[in-house]
Amino acid sequence: MSLLAYSLPLVMLLSALAVSLTAPRLGEGVARISVLASALALLLAGVLFVNQLGAEEPRLVGVGLTIFNLYVDALSTLMALLVSGVGLVVHVFSVRYMQDDPGYTRFFLLLDLIIGVILLMVLAGDLLTLLLAWHLLGVCLYFLLSHETRRPAATRYAFWTLFTHRIGDLPLLATTGLAYHTYGTLSLPELFAKVAETPDATTLLGLPFAETVGVLILLAAFAKSAQFPLHTWLPYTMDGPTPVSALMHAGIVNAGGFLINRFAPVFVHTDGVLLLALAVGLVTTILGSLMMLMQSDIKKALGYSTMGQMGYMVMECGLGAFSLAIYHLIAHGVFKATLFLGSGAIIANARKDPNIPEGEIYKFMVERKVPKPPMSWVVFAAITITVPLLIVFGAHQVVDEGFLHHQGAMILLLFGWITGAQTLFFVYKLGAERPFLVLLYVILSFGIVILTYVVVGHAFDALLYPDPAFREALYQAASVDFTWFLAVLLMLVVLIAAGWLLIFRSAAAQEPLHRRYRGLYYGLYALLSRELYIADLYSRAGEKLLAASRRLNAWLRWV
Template identity: 40%
Template structure:
């Protein structure tokens, strides 16, 4: 266990060295440390077969395999970035974030504690935001980073709810103990947790319609794109494999994954063909591949999805790292040939063929089917024992036929030689695919027989799988038919309109913009108290009250404000924030010393509503005083639900914002989030403190404020949990939209920036 502990610690040591060395030296040290960690992980993977635990970490087959994979990808990106990023401003910050992401991913795959797992799952989106916004002067990069952050926070919600439900049912945060308890004595409600875990993985793996964050995140540095496509977007395969012990009891999660995977694979691959931008085409290619990966998960082939994740990740990282050279070469060449899809669908240009179409049809349909069957029989004789391999055979056949069809287009001058080389290559590819799937089953699954149980459960919903297969077959045949008629002298009239819709990416970006505008309009409506007061009175009638309304609650509500009294507190802080905030906070602390919080069920609902209501209003914050006026009642509302007094922990985020706001007002002569920009560039220490305060305010896992929030979730019922989780999500969105505006953009020429501790 000593080596395993060192592997996890090495990225932390690398980050610490950044404080003492020059930026170019730190880049080389960071690469060296990552290489050492990779070699150690490879030694553990190959020569150590024992499972073990250390504190909150667990070193099993899945963790050891993915540790080596993560460190290998990170090492390649580190080495590439040394030269690629050397002239960029913030060179040291980039390598620090790269080390931080590596360490966070190691914690994710090795965690044996549900809270640590969720913290790493959540922080993955936060760190990705800062990597994508590395070029913080570019508005498109900042917007792409926000889209990625919001999408990842949406994905955090179902996993958080699943963890709360699992702890309530089994009373443990340790994943290994949870696996034993579910294996020996599962409850009837396990399927809810499996569905939530699957939904979280689907969203983070850029499945339709949550794929925009991946495709439009190309404004970040090219190595960041490589890291994102090689590791981060593959998170769905990991999270499902980590909770594989629950899926023998699943009802809907596997079927849902299969259906969404089919749609994503077809739509993503189709939209990839329509792109004339190299990086965007690679982005949609990844979306399509993630669809295939979720299809494999849907049929129960978890180990195959894991191999798909690693093989595709290494391949796509290589493509992204070489895409820069392709772009530079294209800029020098003005005679770029038109895309074949454009020629076929718009220009109606027909390519000359020397071989009849019947020959192509026979080769592309019959030979791949034979190859797929031979490859499976060679390495897995009981291929027809379960239905899952049959589904994979079908899609392997369709995909292989498409590959050969494209090969014939390239080598139509020598069709026989092209057919021979394509057949051999395809057989090798399929053989490795099947072999790795078979080997990984015994390597990553926690106990024998789990794969068979998952296969059986995957096909318990036969009508949905049959419908999905028929739908995919119809779409594949329709695509081949359109391609066939596109080469005729009189193509179908549908081609031009189809090309128009596909070239607009099926209007997904436009839909996202409309949703964003609608959300902001809805926030403005809900922020008006008169519209929001009506549901509050309904909360008082939910459930049976424990007694008459306690009078001390009314008195305490003036100091630890609940809606609608919280509106008064919010107004006072906004109006006299420098003078009123310390007094209000002091009065709240003194009130808790002398007045005991009563146990009254309707107050719990009111507290949850207060969190949600003021989190919504915080989205419209334009400065520190507006933000503090909403943060104070939003966070302190959870004091009413917590069994223990967490007043100081919940007060800390708004207190940090207050101090930072006072400093900004003294320096910039305003507390507005819109007045100044570029603080990350001009005031790095201040920006770091602002980020820490923001993470505290948004209840980020492992921050002190999250402890109180999670404890509140554990003692809440279903309706209270809905209110609290919605408030948690909206609060994070509000902080990212408001306070982090100061970090990005171009610094103003008329402001003399003075950083903390630098005079």
């Protein structure tokens, strides 16, 4: 087992070495070494995962040093399987996509390195190895993103990425230092055991250890997972090669969700900390989705879509649904990699032929013609609001009868309801010729998606956190006072339902709200199209800092 675990990152690191040594002789032939190594890594990850399924307890394996210990459990092996799977797809895709690129061999070397580093990160069994891999991930990504070394935009935005990732390294460094000082260990399982023994230990300025470390871990995760306001690096790094975008959006941004899950045994002893994840995740979800809608560039739209999805993943953690976040990041990784790898071909084809099918969608999306609503808005509004609610409620009821006891599950149910209703509302707005047939398709699809989500989510729960008491404790750590929770929930439901009714009514009267509130609409549009000026703010702050540094140096005569 020990050899198998170590061989995973080692295969990729050795492949990077082999690529660099044989590059002068093999030229673009080095890609074969790289692809073979990533296929082997996937195979090994599969064996390790299956092996772990049969094992009763997680294992810490080491080589007798303070560092380079690996922790083999369900979470690390599952993540290793995802990373090596995405890694293989990206490798195979890159073989032809990067052909004739002057930096071909450098690209494969860096690709091998970064996959090796991610594998080391997900398998890390001690804080120092985790910190080391966490840090190296940002560095490798910087060089992959600045692959086009002559393009200033590529290197500038690669720097943004590196700097944000470095900001995320610092809380992890602090966590490592505080954990070593408080409990005298760097080993992750030992730390978790000691936290469980003495959960009330104090640290920095007398603050409770679990809460302090919880906040630090969340901050580290926010930077890697592009949470607001540390998100700007993600949509701006489209100057990197497409396979890197795929790897980044399908693999690297998931690091935050992984880290929060890795520290679940600490979060379980926290009080109120997960609310921070909920708040930041919620804001990121909403802003990411809104800004996605403002983009005309397909890759940038995908970038903001990832931001929204990552926000949702962090929000799930904030609700105590830790294993659901892992399922979400895997599902998102798979579909986002597909979208990124296909985006280049779609852009190239669309230049020749837009290929938008004639019919309602063409009229609605391209000609911007708003069709006459297909039926009474009152009937459709009733269907829109009630049917998705019945589906999400029924799916949860089938799988877990006690789900209503978890506040987190109810919030997720609310989101499922909003998503379903929004999809149905689009059918109404589209004004299809056969609305009931389309409606039926949408409801069926929604039902299948929700049921799969709930069933697989529960399977992940059983796999990653087999102890029901632990799962319950995680939900409890994310809970707030029930009276307040219920009041806020009911208020949200009423507000959302009222909003939909208002929109339905205005759509039926052919008086869209954005015409009625033109000033507000354009103000919001301008703000969002400038991405809330956050990137501008950071650029300006960077320039100011550099100017201040220059002035200080001149004043102190450079000594």
